[in-house]
Amino acid sequence: MSGAQTAIRVDGVSQAFGAEGDPRRVVALESASLDIARGELLCLIGPSGCGKSSLLNIIGGLASPTTGQVTIDGQVVRGPSPQKVAFVFQENTLFPWRTVIDNVKLGMAFQGVPKSERQERALQSLRAVGLADFCNHYPAQLSGGMKQRVQLARALGLKTEILLMDEPFAALDEQTRMVLGEDLSVLLAQTGKTIVFVTHSLVEAVFLADRVAVLTARPGKLKKLIHVEEGHPRKSNFMTSNKLGTLRNELYELLHEEIRKTMTLRGEAGEGA
Amino acid sequence: MKTSSRLAAHLVQLGILVAVLLAWYWATLPGGINHLLLPPPIPVFEGFWVLFTADSIWPDLLVTVREWVTAVILAAVSGCTLGYLISRSNYAVRVFDPLLAGLYSIPAILLFPLYLLFFGLGPGSKIAIGTTIAFFPIVLNTIAGLAYVDKAYVTAAKSMGASDLQLFWSVMLPAAFPVVLTGLRIGCIVAFLSILGGETISSLAGLGHRIVSLAENMETSRMFSNILFAVLMAIVINGIVTFAEARGRRGMQ
Amino acid sequence: MTARRGPIMSPGLARLGVIILLLLIWEVGARLYADPLFLCPPSQAVLALGHIFSDPKIVNAIEVTIYEVVVAFAMSVSFGMTIGLIVGLQGFTKKAILPVILLLYAIPQATILPLFILSFGIGPAAKIAFGVSHGIFPVIVTTVAGVQNLRPSLLTAARSMGASRWQVFTSIVFPHMIPSFFTGMRLGMTLVLLGVLLAELYVSTAGIGFYTRLFAESFAPPDLFALISVLAAIAVTLNELCRTAERRFSRWHNG
Numbered sequence: 001m002s003g004a005q006t007a008i009r010v011d012g013v014s015q016a017f018g019a020e021g022d023p024r025r026v027v028a029l030e031s032a033s034l035d036i037a038r039g040e041l042l043c044l045i046g047p048s049g050c051g052k053s054s055l056l057n058i059i060g061g062l063a064s065p066t067t068g069q070v071t072i073d074g075q076v077v078r079g080p081s082p083q084k085v086a087f088v089f090q091e092n093t094l095f096p097w098r099t100v101i102d103n104v105k106l107g108m109a110f111q112g113v114p115k116s117e118r119q120e121r122a123l124q125s126l127r128a129v130g131l132a133d134f135c136n137h138y139p140a141q142l143s144g145g146m147k148q149r150v151q152l153a154r155a156l157g158l159k160t161e162i163l164l165m166d167e168p169f170a171a172l173d174e175q176t177r178m179v180l181g182e183d184l185s186v187l188l189a190q191t192g193k194t195i196v197f198v199t200h201s202l203v204e205a206v207f208l209a210d211r212v213a214v215l216t217a218r219p220g221k222l223k224k225l226i227h228v229e230e231g232h233p234r235k236s237n238f239m240t241s242n243k244l245g246t247l248r249n250e251l252y253e254l255l256h257e258e259i260r261k262t263m264t265l266r267g268e269a270g271e272g273a
Numbered sequence: 274m275k276t277s278s279r280l281a282a283h284l285v286q287l288g289i290l291v292a293v294l295l296a297w298y299w300a301t302l303p304g305g306i307n308h309l310l311l312p313p314p315i316p317v318f319e320g321f322w323v324l325f326t327a328d329s330i331w332p333d334l335l336v337t338v339r340e341w342v343t344a345v346i347l348a349a350v351s352g353c354t355l356g357y358l359i360s361r362s363n364y365a366v367r368v369f370d371p372l373l374a375g376l377y378s379i380p381a382i383l384l385f386p387l388y389l390l391f392f393g394l395g396p397g398s399k400i401a402i403g404t405t406i407a408f409f410p411i412v413l414n415t416i417a418g419l420a421y422v423d424k425a426y427v428t429a430a431k432s433m434g435a436s437d438l439q440l441f442w443s444v445m446l447p448a449a450f451p452v453v454l455t456g457l458r459i460g461c462i463v464a465f466l467s468i469l470g471g472e473t474i475s476s477l478a479g480l481g482h483r484i485v486s487l488a489e490n491m492e493t494s495r496m497f498s499n500i501l502f503a504v505l506m507a508i509v510i511n512g513i514v515t516f517a518e519a520r521g522r523r524g525m526q
Numbered sequence: 527m528t529a530r531r532g533p534i535m536s537p538g539l540a541r542l543g544v545i546i547l548l549l550l551i552w553e554v555g556a557r558l559y560a561d562p563l564f565l566c567p568p569s570q571a572v573l574a575l576g577h578i579f580s581d582p583k584i585v586n587a588i589e590v591t592i593y594e595v596v597v598a599f600a601m602s603v604s605f606g607m608t609i610g611l612i613v614g615l616q617g618f619t620k621k622a623i624l625p626v627i628l629l630l631y632a633i634p635q636a637t638i639l640p641l642f643i644l645s646f647g648i649g650p651a652a653k654i655a656f657g658v659s660h661g662i663f664p665v666i667v668t669t670v671a672g673v674q675n676l677r678p679s680l681l682t683a684a685r686s687m688g689a690s691r692w693q694v695f696t697s698i699v700f701p702h703m704i705p706s707f708f709t710g711m712r713l714g715m716t717l718v719l720l721g722v723l724l725a726e727l728y729v730s731t732a733g734i735g736f737y738t739r740l741f742a743e744s745f746a747p748p749d750l751f752a753l754i755s756v757l758a759a760i761a762v763t764l765n766e767l768c769r770t771a772e773r774r775f776s777r778w779h780n781g
Contacts, residue, residue, distance in 0.1 A: 062432060082434025093429035097447040106443055110435035158433065278618065285622035310645060367537035368544065378765045379758045380719050385727065386738035386750055391564050470636035474727045475739075481636060488640035496640065503637040511632055 007162060007194040008036040008059060012068035015054040027219035028054045031068070034213060034222060038161075041188055041195040041232070043205040046215030046223075047255065047262040052198045053166055055220075059196060060085050060164045072162065082111045086155035090167040092147050094139040100150050101126065101135035107154040125157040126150075128187065145176040156187075163195045170200065177201070181208055182236060189232040202255070206247045207239055214254050217261040224254055312494035320498035328495065330483070330502060337468060337479040340396045344403025344464045349457060352408050356415025356453075366420045370413070377409040385471055399471040399479065406467040407460035414456025418449030451522045458518040465510055469503065480506070563745040571751035578752045587733045591726055592760060594650050598657030598718045603711055606662040610669025610710075615699070624670060631663040635721070639728055648732055653725040660721030661714040668710025672703030708772040715768040719761050 013032045018025035029051035036042050044052040057063040059070050061080045070077040072084055094103050104122040113121065126132045129149040139147055148168055155163055169177040181204055188195060199205050205212045212226040228247060230238060238244055294314060300306050301313035324330040359365045384405060388398040422445050430444045472481025480503050487496035535543070549568055556567035578584050613623045639656060646652035676699065684694050723734075730739040734757065741750035 060432060062428060080432050080434060082432065085432075087429065087432045089425065089429060091425050093425045095426060095444065095447065097450075107433045109443070110430055110433040110439055112434060154433075278621065282618070282621040282625075286626060289623075289626060364537065364540075368540045371537075372541050372544065375762075378716070378762060380716075380723050380761050382720060382723055382727065383754045383758055383761070386742050387747075387754060390742040390745065390747060390750060466634050466636065469634050470724055473636045473639050474724070475730075484637055485640055488644060493644070500637045500641070504633050507634040508632060 005038045006035045007038040007040075007073065008034075008196070009071045010034040010036070010055070010059065010068075011070070013055065013058055013065040013070060014067040015051055015058065015063065016066045029058075029065075030219040030221050032215075032220070032222050033068075034225075036194060036196060037210075038194055039192045040210045041185075041197060041208055043209035043212045044196065044198045044215065045200070045202070045205045045212055045251070045255065046220060047217050047259045049218045049220075049262060050215040050258070051218065051220030052215055055215075056164050056166050056196060056198050060087055062087075082158065082160075084160055085162045085164060086158045086160040088148070088151050088155050088163065088165040088168045090170050092139065092151075094147055094150055094154075096139050099136050099138055100131065100142070103139070103150060104154045104157045108157055111158050113158075121157050121159075122153075125153040128156055129153045129183070145172050145180065148172065148180065152184075156191075161194060163193050165195065165197045167198050167200065169204070177204065178239070182234065184208060186233040202248050202251045203239075203244070206244050206251065207234060212247075212251065214251065215258075217258045223258070226250060226254075309491055309493050312497055316494045317497040317501065320495050321501050324498060324502055328498075330480075330499070333479050333483045336396060337472065337481070340399045340403060340468050340479065341465050343396075343400045344407055344468060345461050347400070347404040348407035348411055348460050348464060351404075352411030352456070352460065353415050353453065356412040357419060359412075360416050360419035363420070366416060370416055370420075373409065373413055373416075377413065381406045381409075382467065382470060385474060388471075389475055394475055394477050396479075399468045399476060402471045403464040403468040407464035410459040410463065411453075411456045414459070415449070415453050418452030418456075419445055422448040454518050454521045458514045461514045462511060465507065469507075562747070564747060566747040566751060568751075570748040571755065574748035574752035575756070577749060578756065584737055584753070587737060588756060588760075590650060591653075591722065591734050591757070594653045594657060594722045594726075595718055595764065597650075598654045598661060598722055599715055601654070601658045602661030602665055602714045602718055605658070606665025606710070606714065607669050607707065609662075610666040611673065613666065614670035614673035620670060620674070624667075627663065627666055631667070635659060636724065639725060642725065643729065648729045652729075653722050653733075656725040657718040657721035661718035664713035664717060665707075665710040668706045668713070669703060672706025672710075673699060676702050705772075705776045708768075708775045712765070712768040712772045715764055719764065723757070723761075 010032055013029060014027065015029040016025060016027045028049070032051075032055055034042075044055060046052050054063060058065050059072075059077065061077045072081065094100075095106065098106060101119075101122050104125055105118040108118045108121060109115075123132060123135065126135055129152055131146060131149055131153065134142065134146065134150075139150070142150065148171075151168070169180055172180070184195075185208060187193075197205075197208060199208075206228055209228055210232075212228065214223045214226065215221065216223045226247060230243070297311070297314045301308065301311055320328070359369045381402070385398065385402050388401040392398040392401055426444050426448060427440065430440055435444070468479075469481045472479040473485055476482040476485075480499070484496055484499050484503065487493075487499060553567045553569060556565050560566065609627075613619050613627070635656070642652045642656045642659070646655055680698055680702075681694060684698055689697070726734040727738060729735045734753070737753055738750065741747075741753065
């Protein structure tokens with residue numbers, strides 16, 4: 001978005017597993033470079049194995065790039081930055097032995113929020129995701145969608161500038177996904193956070209993102225950046241609009257050949273791979 | 274449909290119990306099995322109640338219970354400590370876990386004669402064998418619990434800035450707790466069984482010793498009464514320990 | 527995370543190193559501090575092996591013990607599998623009888639050991655019986671479990687194609703329960719060893735038990751260590767054989 005400051009700069013980042021020359025070496029990501037503006041919601045999309053989760057982990061400091069670097073607000077990322085970055089994971093990482101509100105408070109404890117502030121902030125975050133009534137429930141008592149909302153509340157409670165979300169809605173049914181997507185858009189408009197969102201869903205990507213970064217099949221390279229010029233919060237009529245349909249089709253064309261490539265690669269490598 | 278078949282199953286079990294008791298009674302009628310081999314049921318049950326009064330089982334029971342509690346405490350402290358230390362490093366786990374699992378496959382009862390040599394016939398040798406046998410499930414489960422905490426929890430906590438201490442207290446310990454608790458339950462039970470075994474082989478006092486001396490004196494009826502007591506005690510211990518484990522797991526949920 | 531440099535030694539080698547280190551500590555510690563009546567260094571135990579094996583009566587006692595284990599194991603497996611199949615194949619018998627079996631499984635068998643000796647005498651019969659009494663239970667329980675998971679649709683499909691009862695058993699039921707059965711066999715071996723050894727140690731007038739008591743009472747730790755090591759080695763070998771068999775047969779079946 002023109003004129004906005006850059007929150008995250010990804011500079012020539014590669015991620016490879018295995019040593020050079022090792023036939024089993026896997027290059028997940030190759031020379032990805034990208035500037036993410038403050039307050040923007042950027043979606044990363046691509047076929048399986050294209051390195052989008054790797055890129056997210058590298059941005060968040062949970063993994064180190066093989067080459068290149070990421071800077072957040074001008075500082076190079078060298079490890080987890082809990083003050084600046086909060087994660088929402090695909091799998092359930094809520095601690096089953098604690099209640100919903102204790103889970104949110106524990107996240108704050110890890111970050112270093114003073115004890116006196118935690119209760120109020122936790123309630124605030126849970127209200128923001130509509131789960132204040134469930135604060136004393138245990139995660140096992142909640143549905144999948146509710147658990148993801150709690151994970152979001154935990155991330156929100158950390159009051160970070162940046163939110164990294166790794167296919168957070170992937171395990172949910174389509175209807176829940178749509179509702180949560182709308183809620184996320186509302187939240188973005190209210191808080192102005194910078195969000196990087198990994199997804200497999202074309203529609204979800206277009207509906208949520210300000211820009212969609214399309215990655216190629218492994219080794220993942222940045223193929224194209226698609227701009228979605230639409231303000232937040234996104235209304236439900238955007239979902240059924242022609243604009244979304246056109247953009248979705250464009251995404252489909254870009255991704256289709258990449259997905260085909262992934263299938264062929266698998267076939268060539270043989271069943272034993 | 275289901276409840277009626279469950280009822281039928283229970284009836285069959287009850288029927289088996291009654292049949293066994295009747296067969297026992299019938300077999301020991303005059304002209305039947307030698308009473309030195311199989312005593313009649315009624316004196317056995319009468320003798321059972323006497324255990325609590327005139328034929329006092331309390332001193333021997335106290336000896337066995339003391340041995341058991343000591344062994345469990347020693348095994349729990351050493352097992353949990355060693356398990357924790359090993360779990361701290363993946364390399365240590367890869368080195369020591371198979372080693373401990375391998376040692377576990379040696380029938381530890383073989384060590385008992387050595388303990389007899391070393392500690393004598395008193396409680397020491399029983400405590401030693403109880404501790405040795407209970408140690409393994411405890412240490413192996415502690416390692417398994419701490420070393421194999423779901424990585425997702427650790428990643429999430431680290432991403433939120435958890436320090437090593439916070440990670441241990443708030444994530445690893447509660448996550449490992451159910452597994453460790455299972456190890457402790459198994460440890461309690463095998464400690465009890467091996468202590469009874471040790472007392473049977475060679476001892477001066479305790480439940481096992483009572484049963485053996487009654488056998489040696491051919492007092493089969495009293496022996497049966499004592500065996501009945503020991504069996505009931507084992508069932509009770511099993512029940513208590515299983516209950517405690519379930520409570521512990523629920524408390525953590 | 528970028529790749530860390532790997533550890534210096536393979537874990538297997540490190541394990542060997544730990545064992546050697548412990549043996550060295552034992553050796554040195556025993557030589558310097560131990561009262562020879564109670565503790566001996568491993569080197570003396572190794573030397574005592576010669577003494578053990580040169581005495582034909584001791585060797586015979588060891589052979590008898592092995593014989594007892596093998597016979598008890600064979601009986602546990604055959605009877606256990608039979609009972610397991612009878613109980614497991616019929617839903618009702620399983621519900622009714624299995625809890626009874628599990629209850630028996632929970633009895634502290636050490637308490638009835640004197641009873642076995644009274645009934646069978648001090649010869650191999652009592653030890654074999656006691657071993658079977660230990661080893662039969664895991665075989666029964668795992669056989670029942672192995673049959674339990676059989677999808678009824680498989681049986682219906684076979685019957686619909688005209689398979690006889692026997693054919694259904696041999697080509698569906700039996701192969702299906704094999705992995706579980708081999709697990710039961712491995713557990714059974716462990717328990718048979720426990721039962722036979724417990725009985726042998728109890729009977730101190732003959733067999734292994736006589737010699738363990740003799741060596742303990744005459745304060746001869748090298749001989750005692752040596753004898754126990756031989757028995758331990760035999761036990762480990764038998765356990766390993768069963769574990770290998772289990773692994774071999776579970777590889778064919780994926781879960």
